[in-house]
Amino acid sequence: SQQGEEDPQALSIQEGENATMNCSYKTSINNLQWYRQNSGRGLVHLILIRSNEREKHSGRLRVTLDTSKKSSSLLITASRAADTASYFCAINRDDKIIFGKGTRLHILP
Amino acid sequence: GAGVSQTPSNKVTEKGKYVELRCDPISGHTALYWYRQSLGQGPEFLIYFQGTGAADDSGLPNDRFFAVRPEGSVSTLKIQRTERGDSAVYLCASSPQDRGTQYFGPGTRLTVL
Numbered sequence: 001s002q003q004g005e006e007d008p009q010a011l012s013i014q015e016g017e018n019a020t021m022n023c024s025y026k027t028s029i030n031n032l033q034w035y036r037q038n039s040g041r042g043l044v045h046l047i048l049i050r051s052n053e054r055e056k057h058s059g060r061l062r063v064t065l066d067t068s069k070k071s072s073s074l075l076i077t078a079s080r081a082a083d084t085a086s087y088f089c090a091i092n093r094d095d096k097i098i099f100g101k102g103t104r105l106h107i108l109p
Numbered sequence: 110g111a112g113v114s115q116t117p118s119n120k121v122t123e124k125g126k127y128v129e130l131r132c133d134p135i136s137g138h139t140a141l142y143w144y145r146q147s148l149g150q151g152p153e154f155l156i157y158f159q160g161t162g163a164a165d166d167s168g169l170p171n172d173r174f175f176a177v178r179p180e181g182s183v184s185t186l187k188i189q190r191t192e193r194g195d196s197a198v199y200l201c202a203s204s205p206q207d208r209g210t211q212y213f214g215p216g217t218r219l220t221v222l
Contacts, residue, residue: 033210042113042200042213043152088151096165097142097211099151 004032004072004089004100012106019076021103023089032065033090033097034074043088046074079107111135113214115201121220122191130186130217134203141184142211143176144200152200158184191221
């Protein structure tokens, strides 16, 4: 399968803690993207990291990419209740974007 | 500005019926994607348009599924002889160029009874 696979499948942490989600894939990629999906709603793009980049930041988000290990991680610092959602990595190869099954993140008050 | 819109938001149909799902992309976006998402799963790629042509339709599960984008803007996903297994949320996304950030619509929830 070409799809990215997120790990863990589910994660519960206390508000204020950092959350780390991982994504592994099997093929070469053009770029890798992370998306968030709140229950019952559309996906929201968070960040795109190109295959020649190793790390990107956006606000409280930090994404790393290790093409040698075919893996990426998404770090959310100082988590908030509003961060409760499902997070998906999506690998972009040729003209196709393939999503993983996602990590369901729950921020506890 | 206006985002990607999809209509209807919900569609309930009976097994064997024909349905059409519509996607209005962000104006000027040349790339348009259709996905299907089942409960607890990530979006599953169906088809990708660049302009009016289907650049990649390898994700369409069988010949009951067909999509068009005749003028390079609005797209319609058509499902013939619907089956209960077709029940899912159908998502549309557009992008200003291929391989870039995708902007998703809210989806159409299809229920086949």
